[in-house]
Amino acid sequence: MAKAADRLAVFRDHLGDLAAQTRLRRLSPREGIDFSSNDYLGLAGSERLAGAARRALDRGVPVGAAGSRLLRGNVDLQEQFESEAAQFFRADAVLGFGGGYMANFAMLATLPQRGDLLLMDELSHASTHEGARAGRAEIATFRHGDVGHAKDVITSWRSAGQTGAVWIAVESLYSMDGDRAPLDALAALADEHGFLIVDEAHATGVYGPDGRGLAHHLEGRSNVLTLHTLGKALGGSGALICGARALIDFMINRSRPFIFATAPSPLMAAVGCEALAILRDEPERRDALHSHIALFGAEMGRRLPQLAISGSQIAPLIVGGDAPTMALAGRLQEMGFDIRGIRPPTVPEGTSRLRVALTLNVTEEDIRRLAEALEELWPDM
Numbered sequence: 013m014a015k016a017a018d019r020l021a022v023f024r025d026h027l028g029d030l031a032a033q034t035r036l037r038r039l040s041p042r043e044g045i046d047f048s049s050n051d052y053l054g055l056a057g058s059e060r061l062a063g064a065a066r067r068a069l070d071r072g073v074p075v076g077a078a079g080s081r082l083l084r085g086n087v088d089l090q091e092q093f094e095s096e097a098a099q100f101f102r103a104d105a106v107l108g109f110g111g112g113y114m115a116n117f118a119m120l121a122t123l124p125q126r127g128d129l130l131l132m133d134e135l136s137h138a139s140t141h142e143g144a145r146a147g148r149a150e151i152a153t154f155r156h157g158d159v160g161h162a163k164d165v166i167t168s169w170r171s172a173g174q175t176g177a178v179w180i181a182v183e184s185l186y187s188m189d190g191d192r193a194p195l196d197a198l199a200a201l202a203d204e205h206g207f208l209i210v211d212e213a214h215a216t217g218v219y220g221p222d223g224r225g226l227a228h229h230l231e232g233r234s235n236v237l238t239l240h241t242l243g244k245a246l247g248g249s250g251a252l253i254c255g256a257r258a259l260i261d262f263m264i265n266r267s268r269p270f271i272f273a274t275a276p277s278p279l280m281a282a283v284g285c286e287a288l289a290i291l292r293d294e295p296e297r298r299d300a301l302h303s304h305i306a307l308f309g310a311e312m313g314r315r316l317p318q319l320a321i322s323g324s325q326i327a328p329l330i331v332g333g334d335a336p337t338m339a340l341a342g343r344l345q346e347m348g349f350d351i352r353g354i355r356p357p358t359v360p361e362g363t364s365r366l367r368v369a370l371t372l373n374v375t376e377e378d379i380r381r382l383a384e385a386l387e388e389l390w391p392d393m
């Protein structure tokens with residue numbers, strides 16, 4: 013029988029293969045000027061969120077929920093947060109989760125039924141793909157942002173005699189490309205065939221009135237679900253699914269990641285309520301982020317006009333190969349910028365990139381210095 017030590021060989025070999033392909037991932041400390049986090053509004057370390065957590069602790073809110081929502085874990089504060097969020101996002105009903113990955117997974121694994129089609133943008137987040145795989149519906153993808161292709165896929169599925177609902181799943185602002193989904197055309201397609209699921213993870217707090225997201229004009233529709241995460245612009249952790257009461261109640265009854273998991277920390281409900289209040293009372297944060305986006309676009313347009321800049325707070329700079337991407341990221345890190353290289357399988361083969369994320373954790377001067385550094389290093393690629 014193989015010894016325990018030998019059983020590790022398969023893992024070590026795999027890691028060796030990753031290293032040989034320059035794809036080995038390592039945890040590294042937080043260092044340098046933040047051009048990589050999703051803390052877009054600079055709220056994660058804000059006094060307002062810290063104060064909300066402190067006050068909640070002082071008035072006896074427990075740190076842990078101590079059970080599933082369906083058992084002892086349904087603390088009042090979580091329900092209060094969901095009802096405030098329902099008002100904020102003009103939703104029929106809202107359900108909270110410990111994180112966006114889990115919420116996406118739960119929604120896609122639970123709602124589309126056998127006989128339905130789950131049609132995802134090919135660049136949808138890993139949690140969408142994993143949830144789809146765990147569910148019962150037939151799965152298909154359409155070319156990134158291509159509504160015509162989405163229509164073709166639906167037409168050929170229907171022509172095979174399928175009568176089920178089509179669930180179209182997209183991100184409103186793509187996490188690795190910083191571009192937007194054609195939401196209106198997709199909503200029209202959903203009106204004809206079924207439902208639209210919009211992952212607003214990177215748009216919540218940044219776009220729309222009060223930061224309600226890019227799908228704010230679709231709020232309250234019975235065939236539209238939105239996912240808002242708390243771990244990015246809102247500065248905490250967790251996620252909210254907004255949708256029709258019947259869909260949310262179905263999830264409460266049928267979603268295994270909801271039923272068989274400890275409820276999110278009640279402290280995050282306190283933090284979430286405060287984050288929504290900040291979105292309402294401090295529009296200047298959003299304005300400041302949008303001027304950072306404009307400044308970065310102008311600096312890059314002047315210095316490296318050959319690069320397409322997304323125009324959102326997520327600016328991918330496509331390099332191509334893995335090794336040059338990681339080398340460039342390394343050079344920038346040595347210069348004090350926290351910028352990460354993103355490689356397959358997170359992004360498609362041949363599109364390794366620097367993902368520059370703009371947040372209020374940087375100054376205008378930082379942005380100018382970064383553009384200057386990029387101009388200096390880019391020709392070496």
Ligand SMILES: Cc1ncc(COP(=O)(O)O)c(C=O)c1O
Nearest residue numbers: 111112113137183187213241243
């Ligand atoms: C588009 C998208 N959806 C969902 C998630 C997962 O959210 P969370 O980090 O809250 O688990 C992410 C996070 O990386 C994301 O980028």
